[in-house]
Amino acid sequence: MRMSLRAVVAAAGIAALAVTTGCGGGGDTPTTPDAGSTPTTGGDTAAETTGAPQRGDADLVIWTDELKIGPITEIAEDFGEDNGITVAVQAVTDLQSNFITANAASNGPDVVVGAHDWIGNMVQNGAIDPLQITADQVSQYSPVAVDAVTYDEQLYGLPYGVEALVLYRNTDLVPEAPATLDEAFATGLELKAAGTVQSAFNLPVGELGDAYHMQPLYTSLGGYVFGRGADGGYDASDLGVGDEASQAAGARIAELGEGGSGALTRSVSGDNSIALFADGQAPFLLSGPWARADVEAAGFGWDVQAVPGFEGAGPAQPFTGIQAFYVASAGANKAFAQEFVGTTMNTEEAMKVMYDGANIPPSLTTLQESEVAADPQLQAYLDAANAGEPMPSIPQMGAVFEPLGQAYSAIIGGADGAETMVATGDTIRTAIAE
Incomplete structure (x- = not known):
C-alpha cells in the first residue's frame, strides 16, 4: 500500500505542519565516521566497513554508516534467524553517492539507512521505493518525522531518529x-x-x-x-x-x-x-x-x-533532521527489505535498540515518552525537533x-x-x- 501524505493525514489524524527539516550544512553537525575497524558478528551475518562497496551474496544486504552498524546488526541477526536467511550489514563511506551508483548498476543493498534530506536526490535517481506500511503504523511517529520522510505525497522512509539544534x-x-x-x-x-x-x-x-x-x-x-x-x-x-x-x-x-x-x-x-x-x-x-x-x-x-x-x-x-530506513528500488530481495523495514524495524523494541546503540533521539512517540521519563533532559531535544522545520529534501537544496x-x-x-x-x-x- 503506497501511502500519500494526504492519506496519512486523513487516516491517522496527523496534522500537516504549516512550516517544517537533520541535519545538513556544516559546522559541528554529525558526520559519517571514517572507515575504521571492522565490527565482528556471529552467525550468518557479515558486517564490514567499505569505501568501494560490494553487495555480496547475502539474502538481505543493509548499508549504513559506522555509527549505526552495531544496533542494526543486532536487529538484522534476529531477523535473519527468524526467517532462515543470511543478512549482511555493511558500513559504507560516502553512503548516499555510493548507494545511488551501486543501485543503478543493480549491485547495491536491499536497505539503506540515512538522512531524510537524501530523499529528493534518491527519488530523482529512481533509487528507492515507497514503503508499504499502514496509516495506523505511520501514526506512531511524530508528525515532523512523517513530514520529513514524505516526498511527492509518498512515504519513502521509516523514521527512527530526530535531530535539531x-x-x-x-x-x-x-x-x-x-x-x-x-x-x-x-x-x-x-x-x-x-x-x-x-x-x-x-x-x-x-x-x-x-x-x-x-x-x-x-x-x-x-x-x-x-x-x-x-x-x-x-x-x-x-x-x-x-x-x-x-x-x-x-x-x-x-x-x-x-x-x-x-x-x-x-x-x-x-x-x-x-x-x-x-x-x-x-x-x-x-x-x-x-x-x-x-x-x-x-x-x-x-x-x-x-x-x-x-x-x-x-x-x-532550526532545521530538523530525520534518520530513516529506505528500501532500494533495485535490491535483489525487495520483499525481504519491505518486511524488515515495515515490520521488524517498525516496532518499539527495534527502535529502542537503535536509540541505545546510536543515541539519536527517537521519533517513535511511545519510545519518546518512556525515555523522557528516564532522562528528562531528552525532552528539550524532542521539543527542538518538533518545533523545527524539516530540512528541505528537494534536490535544489544543494544550491x-x-x-x-x-x-x-x-x-x-x-x-x-x-x-x-x-x-x-x-x-x-x-x-x-x-
Whole structure:
C-alpha cells in the first residue's frame, strides 16, 4: 500500500505542519565516521566497513554508516534467524553517492539507512521505493518525522531518529534559562566584557559561514529558505532568500556581528565551538544532541533548552533532521527489505535498540515518552525537533548551503546585511536554474 501524505493525514489524524527539516550544512553537525575497524558478528551475518562497496551474496544486504552498524546488526541477526536467511550489514563511506551508483548498476543493498534530506536526490535517481506500511503504523511517529520522510505525497522512509539544534547553557555561569535570544546575547556579552569567558555565544560561523546553525536566528527574524506548495511539499520556485523579510533578518544579524555588538564572531567555527564551551570559555552553545557527550564530560553544571526566539519576533525554527530506513528500488530481495523495514524495524523494541546503540533521539512517540521519563533532559531535544522545520529534501537544496553560509560569514564580518541577502538570493536562483 503506497501511502500519500494526504492519506496519512486523513487516516491517522496527523496534522500537516504549516512550516517544517537533520541535519545538513556544516559546522559541528554529525558526520559519517571514517572507515575504521571492522565490527565482528556471529552467525550468518557479515558486517564490514567499505569505501568501494560490494553487495555480496547475502539474502538481505543493509548499508549504513559506522555509527549505526552495531544496533542494526543486532536487529538484522534476529531477523535473519527468524526467517532462515543470511543478512549482511555493511558500513559504507560516502553512503548516499555510493548507494545511488551501486543501485543503478543493480549491485547495491536491499536497505539503506540515512538522512531524510537524501530523499529528493534518491527519488530523482529512481533509487528507492515507497514503503508499504499502514496509516495506523505511520501514526506512531511524530508528525515532523512523517513530514520529513514524505516526498511527492509518498512515504519513502521509516523514521527512527530526530535531530535539531538546541541551546546548551553553562549553569555555573548562567543559572537561569534565557527567555529570548536577546537575553542570551546580552548575558554572554556581559560575561565576556568581565573577562569571565572568551566567547559570548558559541554559534559556529567561521570564514565560510554555516547556514545550518544560523537557521534558528534567521527563521525567528521572519526568514525562510523554501516555501511550501499546495501539496505540502517544498516549492523550489518559492525561494525566501533575498526577499524583504530575509533582508531584515540579514540587517539584524549584522548588528550581532563583528561590526555590531560582537555577540557572533567568525573566530567561532565548527572546529572549536563545542570545545570552547566544554572548556568553560562560553556561557552558551548552539549545537545538537551530538554535543551532549562532550558537555556532560566537561564537569560543570549544564542544562539544555529549545532555542528561544528574539524578543517580539517569531519562534526560532532550526532545521530538523530525520534518520530513516529506505528500501532500494533495485535490491535483489525487495520483499525481504519491505518486511524488515515495515515490520521488524517498525516496532518499539527495534527502535529502542537503535536509540541505545546510536543515541539519536527517537521519533517513535511511545519510545519518546518512556525515555523522557528516564532522562528528562531528552525532552528539550524532542521539543527542538518538533518545533523545527524539516530540512528541505528537494534536490535544489544543494544550491543553498554554500552561498547562504558565505553570506552569513560576510554579514557577521561587517558586510551590509540586506544587500548581501539580495545578492545571495540571486546567486541561488541562478544555480537552481542551471
